[in-house]
Amino acid sequence: MRLLHRLPAYALNGISVALGIGLIQFLITALAGHHAAQLALSGAVCASLADVPNTPARTRSRVPVAAALSLAAALTVALLDPFPIALGFGIGAIAFVAMMTMAWGPRAGAVSFAPILSLVFTMAVPESSVSAWELAAWNAVGGAAYCVWSLVGSAVLQRRQCTLSLVMAMRSIADLFHLRAAVLSPDPEAAAENMKRWLAGEAAAADRLQTARDFVFAASDSPAARRNTSILLRLIDLRDVLLASRLDLDLLGDDDAGHAVLNQVAAALARIGDALGEAADAVRDGTVLVVTARPVERLFVDTPMAADDPRIRLLPAVAGRLTNLNDDVQRIQSLLDADPETPVLSRTELQSFVAPEGWPLGALADQFSGTSPVFRHAVRSALALGCAYFIALASPWASHPHWLVLGVAVVLRGNLEQTLSRRNARVLGTLAGCVVVLTLASLHSPVLLGAVFLFAVGTAHAFVLQRYWLTASAATVMALLQAHAVHPAGGFAITERVADTVLGAALAWAFSYVLPSWERRNLPAALARTLKELSGYAALTLSEDAADGIQPRLARRRAYDALNALSGVVQRTGAEPEAVRVPVADVARVLDHGQRLMAHLSVVRMILSRRGGELDVAETARALGEARAALSASLALREGPAEPPPSYPGGLSMLPIEAPADDVMPWLLRRLQVLAHDARCVQAAANEAVAKARRR
Known part of the structure; x- marks a missing residue:
């Protein structure tokens, strides 16, 4: 029981899916026989693709759509099966419709594959074994039965899934502490790799925070x-404060004394991350957390820097940020066992941060354009799957054309980077799955094969976003066993399956270059969005009456989302042909200075909220007004030649003499000056990136 309690959300979801499929199989076998049960399982398995960790409302919105698309695909294939040429065009049409569902964004990802898997399962059914309408009827029964199960399972697991979503968000921020500590490593050879890991960690944290919002705020x-809401709101703020920990550290230099300070900062960040990880374990296990003090105030008492070293003036500010981080983590720890506080936002206001749900037709209509990546991928998929089918008809093993179609469908993604990643994992996973089925084939035990099938269903479902090679292995076992159960006389045909997988992966790779959506095409829009969102958040943060309300928080999230989207562009373009890649160095500079800008704004926000009473009102208003005007002029793309980035105004000579604890006003003025500089650097890098992209 303790082990079950520690299972992550995706594992619990996989177990729930396997139990649901097993129950449906048992009931329909008892009521209508083995063959009917196998036909119904096709509909149930396809519907289960959309049953991911979610609230009951979101499950109710997605699983029936997957079941309906699965039924439509099954009926289409069954009716066209006697006409091989027409079936090829029907497969292309199903693929087009399935991929166009991506117009509704990530929530349609699992739904989009349901009709593809359904057409594969339907093609595996021998033509003479059942009529098209009977096949569709059992598919509908299986899909409907799974819809009922998904709602029951979602309701039962709702509370636990909500807790686990918060745990995963806490762990992702704890991981960011360790990744930020690694970025501070003075090893130049590890710098690039550590920065890549940091960007990947930022993207993972953004996804997990949004998942937690969807559960906790709803x-x-x-x-x-x-309690969960208060923890999550503080966690979101903590991510913001963590970003500020990087500021000014480049002023420490590259000598032994500077490295010694960086190592102390990295060690402190790692300890704070450990404390947050302990809090996550307590939330997961429902235990009382023994809070241990992790002081950071005395970090630089034994610094090797000389007393007259100007860098000494920087250390109190760095220590202050670490103290703030440590205090924020301890506040989160204290919330675990204290009476729940009233969150700063109401339940109604919190709904603004929940991801949209539903299927508005306007989102689909907007994608019918030759420049739309969704439309281009839908056409690409239709051509690829149709060609795969016709190639399979001409191959020596034409009795299993659905395997080649499946091989292309699971590998071909919306961009080349994901396709290449799926290609390798798919081939390796299929080989592993075939070895498993070869071992099982000699046992001749229907009960054992049925148990393995259910285990494969749960495993393939649970690990699709975690370890795709494992999903590929389990899916191979599942597909081979399902095809064998529907048509035992067809055998397992392991050699053909491997050949189809290799050929399918190659076809998917080749079709990635048909109507490609290179990242360069959408770069100007992505950069314009980034600058717009940064400008909007800065305007709210630098306003004289800035408050911790809903609008600044929404603006901050939009700014982070824009930066994460731009980071995805850099990641994906690395797999593209060199001639069409975006100018990575310039986009990376936009990201770097954009994150610095967010960090500056975080520091300004903390000064205004925590020490605003110590500031001169008139001077603060004047400085904030000048900074707002400077950022409004800087954060916009400009036509014409790109301007060179401005020189850095924030060197050691600009550090205030007084420590921040004694007089914070000079530190605020300096922060605003450096903030304006980074805004101009963002603009310069963005203009240069757009200019280079258009010249290619």
Whole structure:
């Protein structure tokens, strides 16, 4: 039981899916026989693709759509099966419709594959074994039965999934502490790799924070919901403060004394990350956390720097940021066992941070354009799957054309980077799955094969976003066993399966270059969005009456989302042909200075909220107004030749004499000056990136 309690959300979801499929198989076998049960399982398995860790409302919105698309695909294939040429065009049409569902964004990802898998399962059914309408009817029964199960499972697991989503968000921020500590490593050879890991960690944290928002903020009001909400809101702020820990550290230099300070900062960040990880374990296990003090105030008492070294003036500011981080983590720890506090935002306001749901037709209509990546991928998929089918008809093993179609469908993604990643994992996973099925084939035990099938269903479902090679292995076992159960006389045909997988991966790779959506095409829009969102967040943060309300928080999230989207561009373009890649160095500079800008704004926000009473009102208003005007002029793309980036105004000579604890006003003025500099650097890098992209 303790082991079950520690299972992550995706594992619990996989177990739930396997139990649901097993129950449906048992009931329909008892009521209508083995063959009917196998036909119904096709509909159930396809519907289960959309049953991911989610709230009951979101499950109710997605699983029936996957079941309906699965039924439509099954009926289409069954009716066209006697006409091989027409079936090829029907497969292309199904692929087009399936991929166009991506117009609704990531929430349609699992739904989009349901009709593809359904057409593969339907093609595996022998033509003479059942009529098209009977096949569709059992598919509908299986899909409907799984819809009922998914709602029951989602309701039962709702509370636990909500807790685990918060745990995963806490762990992702704890990981960011360790990744930020690694970035501070003075080893130049590790710098590039550590920065890549940091960007990947930032993207993972953004996804997990949004998942936690969708669970926690949508929960009904209760003491537990208020506690979780308070923790999550503080966690979101903590990510913001962590970003500020990087500021000014480049002024420490590259000598032994500078490295010694960096190592102390890195060690402190790692300890704070460990404390947050302990809090995540306590939330997961429902245990009382023994809070241990992790002081950071005395970090630089034994610094090797000389007393007259100007860098000494920087150390109190760095220590202050680490103290703030440590205090924020301890506040999160204290929330675990204290009476729930009233969150700063109401339950109604929190709904603005929950990802949209539903299927508005306007989103689909907007994608019917030759420049739309969704439309281009839908056409590409239709051509690829149709060609795969016709190639399979001409191959020596034409009795299993659905395997080649499946091989192309699971590998071909919306961009080349994901396709290449899926290609290698798919081939390796299929080989491993075939070895498993070869071992099982000699046992001749229907009960054992049925148990392995259910285990494969759960494993393939659970690990699709975690370890795709494992999903590929389990899916191979599942597909081979399902095809064998529907048509035992067809055998397992392992050699053909491997050949189809290799050929399918090659076809998917080749079709990635058909109607490609290179990242360069959308770079100007991505950069313009980034600058717009940075400008909007800066305007709210630098306003004289800035408050910790809903609008600044929404603006901050939009700014982070824009930066994460730009980071994805850099990651994906690395797999593209060199001639069409975006200018990575310039986009990386936009990201670097954009994150610095967010960090500056975080520091300004903390000064205004925590020490605003110590500031001169008139001077603060004047400085904030000048900074707003400077950022408004800087954060916009400009036509014409790109301007060179401005010189850096924030060197050691600009450090205030007084420590921040004694007089914070000079530190605020310096922060605003450096903030304006980074805004101009963002603009310069963005203009240069757009100019280079258009010249290629």
